[in-house]
Amino acid sequence: MAGTQRNIAVLGGSYGGISAAHNILKHTLPHLPEKETYQVVLISPASQVMCRPGCPRALISDDLLDQSRFFVDIATQFEQYPKGSFRFIQGTATELDHQSRTVTYSSAARGGGEDSKPERISFYALVIATGASTPSPLFSFGPDEKALRASWARFRRALPAARSIVVAGGGPTGVEVAGELGEYLNGRAGYFRSKLASPKVAITVVTSGPRILPGVLRDSLAEKAEGLLARVGVTVIKNTRVASVAPEGAGTDSEKTKLDGDVLATKTTVTLENGETLEADIYIPAVGMKYNTGFVAQSLLAADGRIDTNASTLRVDKAGPRVYAVGDVSSAARPAVHSILGQIPVLSANLKRDLLIEAGVQDGKTAGEDRVFKEDTSETQLVPIGQSKGVGAFSGWAVPSFFVWLIKGRDYWLWTTGNLWSGKQWIKEG
Ligand SMILES: Cc1cc2nc3c(=O)[nH]c(=O)nc-3n(C[C@H](O)[C@H](O)[C@H](O)COP(=O)(O)OP(=O)(O)OC[C@H]3O[C@@H](n4cnc5c(N)ncnc54)[C@H](O)[C@@H]3O)c2cc1C
Known part of the structure; x- marks a missing residue:
């Protein structure tokens, strides 16, 4: 199969998709034979990513949170990787055909609207990270x-x-x-x-x-x-x-x-x-969050509308080999950024395992066990109430208002997103 391009398609350019793409580029691709034949293809409707948890404050005025860090260009975050290993497509997935292993998308370069001519790519592996939308357009990209x-x-x-x-x-x-x-x-x-x-x-x-x-x-x-x-x-x-x-x-x-x-x-x-x-x-x-799954066959959805995902391996078992779902759109865990951070290394390790087996480098035995995701279900949530106060708990421990301000209320997590978007978060596999 030398010379054939193998697309690892990642749908959704936010916490799940961007983290998955970085981790795969850093920790999965380098271990594969003929690694130059693999390309991570990230497809997302917006050219930028945003610090979504900051919307409750950001919507009031541009002066309240640093705009240059709130919205960050996606493509430039991936310029660090070897040429040909990554491609960003500004577009919206409109149909996933998991039988023929293709994704159809409307490309923003062609207008992006429903009338724009759809394009299609085939995938060798697929990560679905299309998240959820809110009824209020104040808290979501709609579409960009x-x-x-x-x-x-x-x-x-x-x-x-x-x-x-x-x-x-x-x-x-x-x-x-x-x-x-x-x-x-x-x-x-x-x-x-x-x-x-x-x-x-x-x-x-x-x-x-x-x-x-x-x-x-x-x-x-x-x-x-x-x-x-x-x-x-x-x-x-x-x-x-x-x-x-x-x-x-x-x-x-x-x-x-x-x-x-x-x-x-x-x-x-x-x-x-x-x-x-x-x-x-x-x-x-x-x-009333709405999961962004309009392009996915009903048979792949759980009863609550999320992608029916194996909560241990993060594979979408019903979708065929090497298909995974992470983040809010996945049924594996409750929607939260810290949960996604726990999922990414598991996804990346299991994808690596699956690709090495498929490449014939390893078999089920030598590849070892799957890496297993375990959701952190402890009481963990920080809720700022205005710019200096808040309530919250961390791993089951109630924390004082000052801590809520320091960790979240001060800048609504902007202090964390730089490393996430640039991939520095994943220098170690995690
Ligand atoms: C107001 C608000 C405050 C929050 N505060 C916190 C908090 O303090 N702490 C916390 O842990 N979590 C918080 N969350 C939840 C957190 O934002 C989500 O868990 C996180 O954004 C989920 O990331 P994701 O990548 O799974 O999906 P999303 O962030 O929903 O991103 C999905 C991405 O996929 C793209 N997409 C959608 N449809 C398609 C398609 N068809 N094809 C291609 N791409 C598509 C979208 O444009 C977007 O880029 C908050 C959420 C909101 C709305």
Whole structure:
């Protein structure tokens, strides 16, 4: 098979895909015979990667987080590798044919839209890392950095006139965005006050459970978070959900709503399941992640819509040999960056094993066992509430507000992303 190009296609240019590509280039490719015949092909709709966890703050103003580190060009991060070993395609996977082992994609170079002529590549191995999208365009590339920035610009135009904001969802994103907006717009109550008496902008978080941050942090930390929110003018309504919003699609960016005018940041009537009605100048849905799997056969999906992934080996067993899934789109673990960091070395090692066996260099015995992924299910989550406070736990230990600020709230993880995007994170295989 000398001379034949073997594509290792990686779909998705974010935490999962970029890390997978670097780790494979550093620790898998160099061990293969005829290594010059392999090429890592990264396909992603945006030319840049972003520090996604920082969106709750970044959406308010470009001045709050260093933009040159928030958005980083993908292709230049891979110039360090031998010529021909890497290729970046700015495009969107539109169809995975796992039987004939090809991926069809619409290329941004050809306009990227649905009308642009699709292109196809065959893959020798495949890593699916297409993540998840949010209903609100404020927290996702939709599809690229230009679209995200345009959404932020529309939101920012509406912000100065807003006197009431409703956030649906009491998970980390809802709590963080409410906290950021609260502090930015209202300031923070003085030291001895438990809440801000008459905030300039009334911010309300609606959460379906009896407390915020369910399944994320223990009760006492959720209570503490609610107290910190109150101090920046945020009220929490519990035990009910948003039943409907008018205009329909408020807070989103769907094609349907675009026809009716811009409803991303518009006056909204929010009706709750308990019958209560809230009037909001801006409505932010911070619930309902949608996995980016539209290009994958239904037979490869788990019941919850993620890619049905072997949680130990990260292989997509039903998709044929040398197909893997990592990150939010994979059913292997809960969606979180630290979980992805645990998956990458496992993916890379098992891919290496599979490729060496396929190349006839090793067999099932000499290649040894698969490397096994084990999800860290400890209570680990840091939730900043504004620019100086927060709640959190690390490996099951509650941590003080100062620690949350130091590790996350200070710059929303920007101190970590440089090494991730450049691949320095993976100098050691991990
Ligand atoms: C507001 C917010 C705050 C968060 N805060 C934290 C936090 O503090 N800590 C933490 O651990 N996690 C946090 N998360 C979760 C974290 O961001 C995700 O776990 C992480 O981004 C997942 O990375 P990923 O690579 O799996 O997918 P994503 O980050 O979802 O990236 C998927 C990539 O695939 C691309 N893509 C999509 N469809 C296709 C296609 N068809 N073809 C090719 N490419 C495609 C996308 O454009 C994107 O580049 C947060 C998430 C949000 C939304």
